[in-house]
Amino acid sequence: xxxxxxxxxxxxxxxxxxxxxxxxxxxxxxxxxxxxxxxxxxxxxxxxxxxxxxxxxxxxxxxxxxxxxxxxxxxxxxxxxxxxxxxxxxxxxxxxxxxxxxxxxxxxxxxxxxxxxxxxxxxxxxxxxxxxxxxxxxxxxxxxxxxxxxxxxxxxxxxxxxxxx
Numbered sequence: 592x593x594x595x596x597x598x599x600x601x602x603x604x605x606x607x608x609x610x611x612x613x614x615x616x617x618x619x620x621x622x623x624x625x626x627x628x629x630x631x632x633x634x635x636x637x638x639x640x641x642x643x644x645x646x647x648x649x650x651x652x653x654x655x656x657x658x659x660x661x662x663x664x665x666x667x668x669x670x671x672x673x674x675x676x677x678x679x680x681x682x683x684x685x686x687x688x689x690x691x692x693x694x695x696x697x698x699x700x701x702x703x704x705x706x707x708x709x710x711x712x713x714x715x716x717x718x719x720x721x722x723x724x725x726x727x728x729x730x731x732x733x734x735x736x737x738x739x740x741x742x743x744x745x746x747x748x749x750x751x752x753x754x755x756x
Contacts, residue, residue, distance in 0.1 A: 600691045612686035619674060619693055627671050630704055634664040637711070649718065656714035663707035670700030705736050 598608070600615070637660060640646055649657065674693035681689045709729055717725035 600687055600694065609686060612690055616674075616678065616686070616690050616693065619690070619697065620678065623671055623674060623697065626701070626704070627668070630664060630667050630671060630700075630707075633704075633707060633711070634661075634668055637661045637664055637707075645718075649714075653714050653718055656710045656717070660707045660711040660714065663703040663710065667700045667703035667707060670696045670703060701740065705733075705740065709733055709736070 598611075600612075637657070640657065673696045674689075677689045677693055709732060712732055713725050713729040716728045
């Protein structure tokens with residue numbers, strides 16, 4: 592499935608660009624099918640953690656990090672599932688609006704996943720090792736997330752714009 596043009600979603604018309612909007616939405620839903628299982632597994636794991644024996648040994652900061660990780664992963668699941676709900680229950684002729692909101696929610700969901708992963712990493716590393724090493728690992732992982740999820744896509748987008756001029 593290919594995208595027919597390089598137009599932004601805001602430039603596409605619900606009627607005239609119906610096929611392209613449908614193709615882009617299908618592609619977005621396929622991307623979500625890849626991301627969602629991992630986020631759902633993370634959430635399922637986080638929902639069971641309080642029932643483990645070692646959970647009572649967490650201090651206040653560990654519990655706060657757990658709360659951030661649990662909440663962000665729950666919100667991420669909601670954000671990443673919403674495009675499928677919009678696809679099924681949204682107004683069929685509002686294709687551009689559904690796609691625009693789905694992209695926004697996908698990006699927000701990925702930001703929430705990153706926060707959940709980083710807070711979970713910090714919590715576990717702090718529990719297993721110590722606070723300085725937890726920060727060392729978490730900061731480096733955050734830098735990798737920023738590099739892979741922000742800097743790389745932006746540089747590819749910029750490179751494509753330069754070539755198209």
